[in-house]
Amino acid sequence: MTLKVTIDPRDNCIADMVCVSLCGDVFEMADDDGKSQIIAKWRKDPDNRAEGFVSDDLKDCVDSAAQSCPTQIIHVEPA
Numbered sequence: 438m439t440l441k442v443t444i445d446p447r448d449n450c451i452a453d454m455v456c457v458s459l460c461g462d463v464f465e466m467a468d469d470d471g472k473s474q475i476i477a478k479w480r481k482d483p484d485n486r487a488e489g490f491v492s493d494d495l496k497d498c499v500d501s502a503a504q505s506c507p508t509q510i511i512h513v514e515p516a
């Protein structure tokens with residue numbers, strides 16, 4: 438199974454790096470604007486850094502990030 442992970446609205450990211458700390462396999466901080474983004478290898482559209490499709494074995498990882506994000510902008514759903 439694949440999971441769809443979105444950072445939406447990404448503009449609301451406060452760059453506290455919680456998601457990166459909890460799930461660095463999926464999230465990283467962008468060099469240009471300093472906000473969280475999906476690591477490129479998980480994106481279907483390389484230009485959309487707010488959306489990724491990850492394998493099921495990363496469910497605990499992305500769920501913990503989604504639950505802990507202080508602005509609640511990380512969303513996980515079945516793809």
Ligand code: SF4
Binds near residue numbers: 451452454455506508
């Ligand atoms: S946990 Fe949320 S607010 Fe913090 S860096 Fe990640 S997406 Fe941004």
